[in-house]
Amino acid sequence: DVVLTQSPLSLPVTLGQPASISCRSSQSLLSGDGNIYLNWFQQRPGQSPRLLIYKVSDRDSGVPDRFSGSGSGTDFTLKISGVEAEDVGVYYCMQGTHWPYAFGQGTKLEIK
Amino acid sequence: EVQLVMSGGDLVQPGRSLRLSCAASGFTFQTHAVHWVRQAPGKGLEWISSFMLDNTNVAYADSVKGRFAVSRDNAAKSLYLQMNSLRPEDTAIYYCGKDINPGDLGLWGQGTLVTVSS
Numbered sequence: 001d002v003v004l005t006q007s008p009l010s011l012p013v014t015l016g017q018p019a020s021i022s023c024r025s026s027q028s029l030l031s032g033d034g035n036i037y038l039n040w041f042q043q044r045p046g047q048s049p050r051l052l053i054y055k056v057s058d059r060d061s062g063v064p065d066r067f068s069g070s071g072s073g074t075d076f077t078l079k080i081s082g083v084e085a086e087d088v089g090v091y092y093c094m095q096g097t098h099w100p101y102a103f104g105q106g107t108k109l110e111i112k
Numbered sequence: 113e114v115q116l117v118m119s120g121g122d123l124v125q126p127g128r129s130l131r132l133s134c135a136a137s138g139f140t141f142q143t144h145a146v147h148w149v150r151q152a153p154g155k156g157l158e159w160i161s162s163f164m165l166d167n168t169n170v171a172y173a174d175s176v177k178g179r180f181a182v183s184r185d186n187a188a189k190s191l192y193l194q195m196n197s198l199r200p201e202d203t204a205i206y207y208c209g210k211d212i213n214p215g216d217l218g219l220w221g222q223g224t225l226v227t228v229s230s
Contacts, residue, residue: 037216054213054216055216060218092156096217097215100173102159103149103158
């Protein structure tokens with residue numbers, strides 16, 4: 001099974017400053033159809049997870065453009081260009097290329 | 113509005129059974145897959161099952177294999193997670209989620225709390 005490793009696990013950030021989260025996969029996430037099904041989710045306190053980024057870099061509908069995703073092969077990154085107060089929560093990467101799906105451990109973003 | 117509506121969470125004793133429901137509102141379950149994910153108190157997300165709507169293939173995490181089973185009722189536009197032989201370590205918020213596009217788990221239910229305790 002695929003294992004996703006996120007870093008850091010805790011991310012204190014000053015308002016307005018950029019933030020970056022890494023996700024490394026134990027194996028290639030390149031699918032037979034040529035796509036990489038690596039997604040990023042945001043989970044605010046007390047809420048269900050929300051899809052932010054799918055297929056490495058595509059923003060879901062309504063997601064602010066300060067969120068961006070990049071990467072290839074086994075290394076992926078979520079970036080927030082300027083953190084806002086509403087961005088507080090836990091961020092998870094998830095792979096949907098191989099069954100079973102797998103999540104990273106989560107990165108808790110807080111305001112410094 | 114397109115959404116997944118969950119129900120069935122409860123407080124149950126160890127060894128007992130419980131069935132969770134995941135109902136489609138504003139759409140029907142036709143393509144891609146539906147997944148069950150749980151989150152123990154203060155912990156991260158754990159995938160536990162996937163059900164492929166196109167061909168009914170299903171997969172389970174080792175932690176629930178042989179105890180949990182997914183079923184479908186097309187008339188009720190619902191999927192169910194039957195949980196048997198529940199253990200205290202099954203205590204969690206359970207989510208159902210659906211792929212909107214392949215592999216994206218783009219739509220989530222609101223979650224339902226299962227507490228296993230004597």
